Amino acid sequence: xxxxxxxxxxxxxxxxxxxxxxxxxxxxxxxxxxxxxxxxxxxxxxxxxxxxxxxxxxxxxxxxxxxxxxxxxxxxxxxxxxxxxxxxxxxxxxxxxxxxxxxxxxxxxxxxxxxxxxxxxxxxxxxxxxxxxxxxxxxxxxxxxxxxxxxxxxxxxxxxxxxxxxxxxxxxxxxxxxxxxxxxxxxxxxxxxxxxxxxxxxxxxxxxxxxxxxxxxxxxxxxxxxxxxxxxxxxxxxxxxx
Amino acid sequence: xxxxxxxxxxxxxxxxxxxxxxxxxxxxxxxxxxxxxxxxxxxxxxxxxxxxxxxxxxxxxxxxxxxxxxxxxxxxxxxxxxxxxxxxxxxxxxxxxxxxxxxxxxxxxxxxxxxxxxxxxxxxxxxxxxxxxxxxxxxxxxxxxxxxxxxxxxxxxxxxxxxxxxxxxxxxxxxxxxxxxxxxxxxxxxxxxxxxxxxxxxxxxxxxxxxxxxxxxxxxxxxxxxxxxxxxxxxxxxxxxxxxxxxxxxxxxxxxxxxxxxxxxxxxxxxxxxxxxxxxxxxxxxxxxxxxxxxxx
Ligand SMILES: Nc1ncnc2c1ncn2[C@@H]1O[C@H](COP(=O)(O)OP(=O)(O)O)[C@@H](O)[C@H]1O
Ligand SMILES: [Mg+2]
Numbered sequence: 001x002x003x004x005x006x007x008x009x010x011x012x013x014x015x016x017x018x019x020x021x022x023x024x025x026x027x028x029x030x031x032x033x034x035x036x037x038x039x040x041x042x043x044x045x046x047x048x049x050x051x052x053x054x055x056x057x058x059x060x061x062x063x064x065x066x067x068x069x070x071x072x073x074x075x076x077x078x079x080x081x082x083x084x085x086x087x088x089x090x091x092x093x094x095x096x097x098x099x100x101x102x103x104x105x106x107x108x109x110x111x112x113x114x115x116x117x118x119x120x121x122x123x124x125x126x127x128x129x130x131x132x133x134x135x136x137x138x139x140x141x142x143x144x145x146x147x148x149x150x151x152x153x154x155x156x157x158x159x160x161x162x163x164x165x166x167x168x169x170x171x172x173x174x175x176x177x178x179x180x181x182x183x184x185x186x187x188x189x190x191x192x193x194x195x196x197x198x199x200x201x202x203x204x205x206x207x208x209x210x211x212x213x214x215x216x217x218x219x220x221x222x223x224x225x226x227x228x229x230x231x232x233x234x235x236x237x238x239x240x241x242x
Numbered sequence: 243x244x245x246x247x248x249x250x251x252x253x254x255x256x257x258x259x260x261x262x263x264x265x266x267x268x269x270x271x272x273x274x275x276x277x278x279x280x281x282x283x284x285x286x287x288x289x290x291x292x293x294x295x296x297x298x299x300x301x302x303x304x305x306x307x308x309x310x311x312x313x314x315x316x317x318x319x320x321x322x323x324x325x326x327x328x329x330x331x332x333x334x335x336x337x338x339x340x341x342x343x344x345x346x347x348x349x350x351x352x353x354x355x356x357x358x359x360x361x362x363x364x365x366x367x368x369x370x371x372x373x374x375x376x377x378x379x380x381x382x383x384x385x386x387x388x389x390x391x392x393x394x395x396x397x398x399x400x401x402x403x404x405x406x407x408x409x410x411x412x413x414x415x416x417x418x419x420x421x422x423x424x425x426x427x428x429x430x431x432x433x434x435x436x437x438x439x440x441x442x443x444x445x446x447x448x449x450x451x452x453x454x455x456x457x458x459x460x461x462x463x464x465x466x467x468x469x470x471x472x473x474x475x476x477x478x479x480x481x482x483x484x485x486x487x488x489x490x491x492x493x494x495x496x497x498x499x500x501x502x503x504x505x506x507x508x509x510x511x512x513x514x515x516x517x518x519x520x521x522x523x524x525x526x527x528x529x530x531x532x533x534x535x536x537x538x539x
Contacts, residue, residue, distance in 0.1 A: 052432060054428055054431075054432070073431070073436075074428070074431035074432060075430075075431040075432075075433075075434050075435055075436045075437070076434075077432070077434075078432075078433065078434035079434065084432050086428075086429065086432070089426055089429065090429065091429075092421075092422050092425050092426060092429065093425065094421065094425055095418070095421060095422060095425070099418055099421075102415070102418060103418060103419065103422045103430070103433050103435070104433055106415070106419060106433050106434045106435055107433075107434035109415065149433070153433070153434065
């Protein structure tokens with residue numbers, strides 16, 4: 001299977017003297033859903049930000065479909081096929097739902113209508129709410145706008161930072177099942193999650209990070225059954241079973 | 243009687259045109275641009291240069307004292323002021339941004355720039371007031387108040403500029419990307435928006451509106467090196483009372499401040515016009531701390 005995202009020995013952080021990631025590696029292949037797990041503060045968000053160019057990579061490699069990502073300005077990442085849904089502040093609250101989608105299609109304007117209808121097909125609520133400012137929506141609806149916005153550019157890889165955070169279990173289930181659908185439509189997905197069980201259930205493989213380093217990886221089923229996974233979580237005060 | 247309304251609207255036009263630029267730099271570059279007044283004055287003197295070259299009286303337009311030379315002058319002022327402002331950003335603010343300078347550093351740089359700007363203008367054109375022409379305005383009476391056709395045109399030009407900016411911000415991709423950048427620059431970049439280009443357009447739009455204001459003020463009042471600096475406090479007041487984030491708030495704020503100033507003059511308190519405008523601003527903020535169009539914190 002062809003490699004979509006390749007991350008090798010990445011060192012990155014918010015200040016040059018204090019790296020948060022100390023040599024993290026991972027690979028995501030075409031058509032996969034891969035989940036990054038790990039206790040709070042492990043560096044999961046930092047890793048995804050480093051890939052997206054929001055946090056600077058000081059050493060190591062990162063490439064998308066063979067194209068080097070290291071040192072690329074954030075605004076050029078979309079062109080390589082990368083889409084990123086941040087953990088917080090992931091919609092433009094003052095812009096309408098439809099304007100959020102238009103911004104998502106900033107680099108893909110000619111396909112706007114087709115992409116928008118595709119997003120409305122996935123998240124039917126959004127069509128009804130299209131004129132409302134995104135800030136007025138509920139948490140679940142906002143998350144749909146955020147994912148929809150990211151899909152507008154027709155990405156090859158969709159990265160999501162805790163897409164189920166703050167959602168009811170039922171809503172989280174809806175988001176996860178839509179991610180499965182998005183994946184079967186040909187978009188490779190990389191998720192960061194606290195909700196390990198739900199995320200692994202829809203994933204092909206997983207990586208566990210702790211203290212800015214790789215701890216464990218494997219296919220989703222084996223991670224779900226691995227007692228060490230629970231240990232890593234319990235050790236850091238998080239729970240796997242919820 | 244209602245004369246103060248006319249004077250207030252004229253005053254509000256100048257404040258609004260200047261303050262919109264102020265709000266754009268505030269929301270996108272995230273600092274208070276104390277040099278906004280000098281940008282306005284720069285525009286006025288660029289317009290003067292053209293008027294002097296062509297002659298203000300040439301080619302009158304209908305009942306207006308100004309003719310096409312003033313419109314040519316305004317267009318030239320818009321282009322030239324935008325270029326000056328882009329060069330200044332490149333030389334001064336861009337290096338500060340790339341070093342992640344704090345807000346205070348940026349504000350102090352703008353403050354210094356304001357001082358230098360006024361001195362350079364005085365050095366080049368002298369400190370005495372100048373005029374585009376010495377026309378005697380013939381007032382006409384509309385709805386019982388007296389106004390010159392030029393004052394009405396000035397209000398019309400301002401309204402048109404605000405309307406065009408509204409269409410730009412709500413209908414064009416560039417306008418929407420500017421609103422997106424104002425709200426969340428990182429998320430804008432994630433969507434492929436080059437915020438450096440947004441910053442350039444922020445300066446261009448702010449400078450253009452200021453150049454329009456400078457030209458109009460030069461035509462209806464006079465040109466002085468301090469003409470923009472004297473408008474700076476009312477502009478900030480309009481921005482703050484409007485809520486700081488929306489263009490419509492700025493326009494509403496400018497109307498409030500402009501009308502209060504004119505009312506103060508109308509009741510014979512012209513020495514206190516600015517104090518009275520500030521008192522109105524404080525009263526509004528006591529009732530609505532977030533400003534007229536601001537969101538609750
Ligand atoms: N903006 C930031 N500036 C400085 N340090 C940060 C910032 N964001 C996160 N950190 C630090 O980086 C570490 C990893 O954080 P993060 O990647 O958010 O962890 P996770 O997503 O796994 O919970 C933490 O120690 C956190 O304090
Ligand atoms: Mg996180």
